[in-house]
């Protein structure tokens with residue numbers, strides 16, 4: 001069995017209702033409980049029982065021991081807890097597939113639970129446990145991933161002539177897609193004028209360039225293609241998956257993550273034998289809108305420096321040439337840190353995306369450009 | 382009379398003290414590897430290139446270029462509440478390493494990509510100094 005030969009499949013997915021959780025803002029709801037809700041859905045979705053699960057990979061829940069106990073998975077054959085950062089979403093699915101391909105497990109439950117909003121967490125500032133090396137930046141009031149991305153975009157815009165408002169189509173398109181997604185948090189539509197009138201967070205980035213902080217859970221069940229044959233839903237096959245670190249002291253990368261991203265792009269397109277224009281939709285990790293431009297350019301959808309022009313005139317919208325972030329992405333559906341984007345790819349490939357369904361969706365790509373760049377190409381089985 | 386320094390600041394350790402005290406001499410000092418010549422920032426116990434621990438603190442030229450910047454509007458720290466909107470700059474030292482800092486003595490509308498800068502120093506916490514940059518003449 002090989003990891004890269006469409007021998008591994010995604011057979012179950014689950015998400016909680018992000019819109020409902022945003023409204024409730026229930027501080028008693030733990031990340032475990034949100035993750036377990038999603039797992040229950042993913043099990044129902046796949047037709048698998050808890051007893052079929054022999055691998056458990058979780059993220060953003062404090063303890064894998066605790067989650068193992070809470071879902072009565074005592075003797076899973078592979079188990080790990082991944083840090084609660086968004087870059088891990090693609091890593092976890094990739095590791096699940098690789099562990100299955102290596103024969104260490106057969107059916108792996110990947111679970112994510114995030115109670116960041118109700119627990120009033122922020123992405124920025126300092127507190128107990130802030131590592132010493134970050135204080136060099138904090139001393140100047142520098143904090144939050146968005147500000148590091150803002151620095152890259154300031155330079156990008158200056159080099160490639162992107163005018164003020166060049167990012168607006170990304171934020172607007174995400175909102176349009178969210179309106180068609182029942183569980184999306186931010187369904188209100190925005191205009192370019194509203195985008196431009198919104199306050200700056202870290203100039204050149206404004207409010208609508210930022211992902212939100214919200215609560216929710218997501219779960220993805222991965223198994224072999226063989227095992228997938230007798231399950232409830234048509235499997236989604238992992239045609240390709242690759243990753244690369246881009247590890248430096250700063251989230252601001254002098255090449256906008258290009259070298260790491262191109263390495264991953266070359267791998268997944270070579271593994272799958274596909275090219276960017278063959279994707280039916282793309283789900284791009286959009287913690288901040290400029291990352292979508294960097295992703296599109298480094299993965300070969302748009303020429304370097306032209307991503308901001310490429311995304312205009314509806315090209316990335318649902319009925320456009322290349323639908324992107326069809327669920328509304330991190331700025332409109334919710335910030336499930338890449339997990340829900342991967343699930344959206346699965347739902348599109350199964351034809352389960354309702355009003356936002358991309359017609360005849362057979363091939364979808366997930367891209368996460370971050371200090372761990374990951375990408376998968378998924379195919380309808 | 383001394384006023385309390387309220388902004389975030391690294392704990393001063395034997396490792397990083399030479400960096401934060403060098404401002405008193407008007408220079409940026411960084412670790413330089415005696416084995417391979419590498420220069421790095423921020424302070425670390427090993428040379429990231431050859432992993433040796435044999436280094437000395439060497440003065441840098443203070444010349445740098447402005448790679449990019451943001452104007453921070455969000456208040457993430459109470460201690461910066463009266464400073465917003467403020468400039469944070471990502472600068473590259475002539476010797477290679479990047480660092481976060483700020484640019485003073487210039488309107489933020491006048492900031493330009495790759496503009497030449499030179500280091501100057503502001504007093505910080507308890508005998509420490511922070512390098513900041515101003516446009517090179």
Ligand SMILES: [Zn+2]
Pocket residue numbers: 414415416417418419428429430431432433
């Ligand atoms: Zn060395």
